[in-house]
Amino acid sequence: MASPSPIDLHAHSTASDGTLSPAALVRRATAQGVKVLALTDHDTVSGLDEAQREAAVAGVTLVPGVEVSTQWQGRDLHIVGLRVGPSDRHLLDGLAWNQGQRRRRARTIAERLERAGIPGAMDVVEGAGDSIPTRSHFARFLLDGGWVSGFQQAFDRYLRRGKPGWACVDWMQMDTAVRLIRGAGGVAVLAHPTVYGYTGAWMRRILDAFSAAGGEGVEVVSGSTDSQGVQKATGFALRHGLRGSVGSDFHGPENPWVELGRLRQMPGTVKPVWSDWPAEFQPPAMEAINRHDAT
Secondary structure, X not given: OOEEOXXXXXXXXXXXXXXXXXXXXXXXXXXXXXXXXXXXXXXXXXXXXXXXXXXXXXOOEEEEEEEEEEEEOOEEXXXXXXOOOOOOHHHHHXXXXXXXXXXXXXXXXXXXXXXXXXXXXXXHHHOOOOOOOOHHHHHHHHHHOOOOOOHHHHHHHHXXXXXXOOOOOOXXXXXXXXHHHHHOOOEXXXXXXXXXXXXXXXXXXXXXHHHHOOOOEEXXXXXXXXHHHXXXXXXXXXXXXXXXXXXXXXXXXXXXXXXXXXXXXXXXXXXXXXXOOOHHHOOOHHHHHHHHHHO
16 A cells, blocks of 8 residues: 655656646645655646745755656666756756757647647647647546547547657657666666556566666556556566665646555665765655665
8 A cells, every 4th residue: 555655756747748737746745754755747847946946945955856758779768867967067958968859749739639620729838829739638628628528538538659649759769768767966866667468578678777787776666557567567677686766756736546655665675776876866855765664
């Protein structure tokens, strides 16, 4: 069963595809008892300044992060960068490249949905301003327009591979993302490893390549992970010498099944990714985390 956790190292805001502003996200995390929060928006660090200002007021330790969309041998993977330097020029340049891919994908999705008889899809792109629409934005558009009855149905019916709104993207390579994260002083963590649907053989290859590239952690616990998933991800970490991370992958309060800080316990056999972080990320938050680990 999920229980309150003082640490949550995977969450999204309106800087990408979340529905809460960075400040509102920090306030909600505080209300949920989170003491250490990582803001990990998709391919952007633009929300970190606002989140940091709110975290200073709320007494929350904010871990600057990002979730980078990548590929390895044609397979999509998400790499979470934790404790990154948000002003690192090489990281920002790499994220800008991915953002360009996102903009092209958004326009292609809109065009294909329009051709499929769904008017107004281009408004999602044109009304975004400086932000970059994600597939989640299109899913909300389809839901609000009555084209689907649920968020997941929007993906299943329109936005997945082979569906009318699908668009391929050439993300940066996995090893490039790991190099940029490490170069920015961060730690690279493979996000939600059990949700990709790849075979065990493919996951072994992926994790071998990830580790060889300098990846240091794997998300053992995610907001959507059941006990079997935790056990499988624990095996990934132990077999490949990776540290464990925990994160809800929270996007907004409209999904009651995923909440900030509501996470299953990470098994004690896995060394936490935060175990040797610098002192500025430890007091006062780590005292609470250590008590959580001991229960």
